[in-house]
Amino acid sequence: MSSTAPGPIDVIVVGAGAAGAAAAGHLARRGRSVLVLDQGVFPRDKPCGGGMAASVQRWFPFDLSPVVEAVIERVRFTWDLADPVVAELPGASPFWIVRRSRLDAFLIEQAQAAGALFEPGMRVERVVPAGDHWCVQLAATQPDQPAPQWRARAVLLADGSGSRHAAPLGLGPRQPRFATTVSVELEGAVADASTAHFGFGLVPQGFCWAFPRQGGTSIGLGSFIGRPMDGLKARQDADAVLARLLPSLGFAADAGSRRVGRLRVWDGHHRLHGNGVLVAGDAASLCDPFLAEGLRPALLSGCRAAEALDRWLDGDAQALAGYTSTMRQEWGDSMAWGRRIAQVFYRVPRVGYQLGIKRPTAPRRIAQILSGEMGYGDIAQRVIRRLLFQRG
Ligand SMILES: Cc1cc2nc3c(=O)[nH]c(=O)nc-3n(C[C@H](O)[C@H](O)[C@H](O)COP(=O)(O)OP(=O)(O)OC[C@H]3O[C@@H](n4cnc5c(N)ncnc54)[C@H](O)[C@@H]3O)c2cc1C
Structure with a gap:
């Protein structure tokens, strides 16, 4: 050196x-x-x-x-592993997994x-x-x-x-403000290599996700509002969530090693x-x-x-x-x-899921946000009003 x-x-x-x-x-x-x-x-x-x-x-x-491992064509959302919503992503603006x-x-x-x-x-x-x-x-x-x-x-x-x-x-x-995250890398066959899963209703004040990649799946849990959890508590809570989530995706309940982390978020x-x-x-x-x-x-x-x-x-x-x-x-x-959407959505996530994600126009909007075509400013006022006043 x-x-x-x-x-x-x-x-x-x-x-x-x-x-x-x-x-x-x-x-x-x-x-x-x-x-x-x-x-x-x-x-x-x-x-x-x-x-x-x-x-x-x-x-x-x-x-x-050369470093793209999967091209996501659809996104599947669930509430407590049920009540699914599937959004097809437009071909012109795909979502990649690296x-x-x-x-x-x-x-x-x-x-x-x-x-x-x-x-x-x-x-x-x-x-x-x-x-x-x-x-x-x-x-x-x-x-x-x-x-x-x-x-x-x-x-x-x-x-x-x-x-x-x-x-x-x-x-x-x-x-800085931190989200608490837990990640699990699982090697082995992927059930559907072009679908990304987002699960709400399992992780308090956050969500979990499962992304396919070459020869495996990347699972994550994120909790976004409130104080960051200490490592042990985060790990115990994550084990309980994963014991339900992993079998729903075809993996053993205790598969993979779990890594707890802290992620700085915009504040x-x-x-x-x-x-x-x-x-x-x-x-x-x-x-x-x-x-x-x-x-x-x-x-x-x-x-x-x-x-x-x-x-x-x-x-x-x-x-x-x-x-x-x-x-x-x-x-x-x-x-x-x-941030404002997160503060409202994660306080009343069931309402958020029903009124935000299950709307007929939601799949297109979600696709546009994920592809970077649209920012939160384009949808926020309507979403927040809907969540606060709980109108469909
Ligand atoms: C579990 C989890 C899942 C995520 N999933 C997604 C996702 O699917 N999509 C998405 O967009 N984002 C995701 N994120 C967020 C994303 O990973 C980060 O926002 C991204 O890594 C930020 O990149 P960065 O270059 O700023 O930092 P990093 O990628 O963390 O790079 C920082 C680098 O700095 C080096 N470093 C640190 N300190 C020092 C030092 N003192 N001296 C020298 N080097 C140092 C580190 O070794 C590291 O290589 C996720 C985060 C987590 C925790």
Whole structure:
């Protein structure tokens, strides 16, 4: 390991997940020198359903299909494993399932091919301003040795839901809000490789999902409002839900190992920029607080952050503030409505299911939301009025 990369670095990206890898590629393709540091060893596993609107393809100059494991043609909703609603997704705007170990490795390989340097297995401990540069430090490996560090003109924080660097730099919410998640990866045959399942009525203040992928199924549970649960309670509650859910999908009640996690969700408009520093993806608390969609905003913010940093490095002093405004306009305004829908829906989920999901027009609307064709703002006022006044 070298403690300094050759030549001056324009941008250090902390985290090579969806947001960081997307940003690194865009910066490198613009001719910027980029160093990406990630604590993981790639390809690394990452608990995630991997459901993603195919519309994200428009943000990349290369084909993403090599990492698409399933193309979802229909979505099946249930209430307490019964009362199903099936929505056909229009062919023009499909919903993809990816495996994160493959997607993230593919994006970082594309970034490397464009010239970005990638150093896996590097845990960033400190990100501090140093005059007109930023200094990014790892932990010291030996007590008597200085900590390895790099200097760069700018830093992009893309270190995910557990980010320890964003809040101290005044980026994103001071106290992030978390959803509690449990994920289970099941290998083996998939009953229907083109249907995604969303189950309501089993998980308090949330829902569960089952997404097909090559040679298996990804199951997840998410609880979105209220205080995040401690790990043991979440695990016990999840075991009880899974004991009912898994047999309904043709798996043994105790199949798979369960991983409890905390996912930062969107909770208000916040500043995502400082002087020479931006935050993207989960570290910026962009994940949808209603449906846990975090991949699309991670990729979008990675792309927009790269555009802003590129302009800022060219001398446009307003470019980084422009990133905060762009993310608000392209994502945050919709999430503000998504959060309100979540607050109403998850308090009265049975009513929400009957009046929100079982409506004749719902399948088309759901398809449009999942495909990214429509934002929550387009439907929110009607949905909230219907739920509050419980009118069909
Ligand atoms: C169970 C579950 C299911 C989900 N399902 C879906 C879904 O189906 N669809 C969807 O759109 N979203 C889903 N999400 C949300 C989605 O996974 C996240 O929103 C997405 O991963 C955000 O990408 P990111 O790049 O911001 O963060 P991450 O993918 O978490 O990447 C952050 C990276 O930073 C690295 N890192 C962290 N700290 C440091 C450090 N100090 N030094 C160096 N590196 C560091 C990590 O190793 C990691 O590689 C799900 C989340 C969970 C928990």
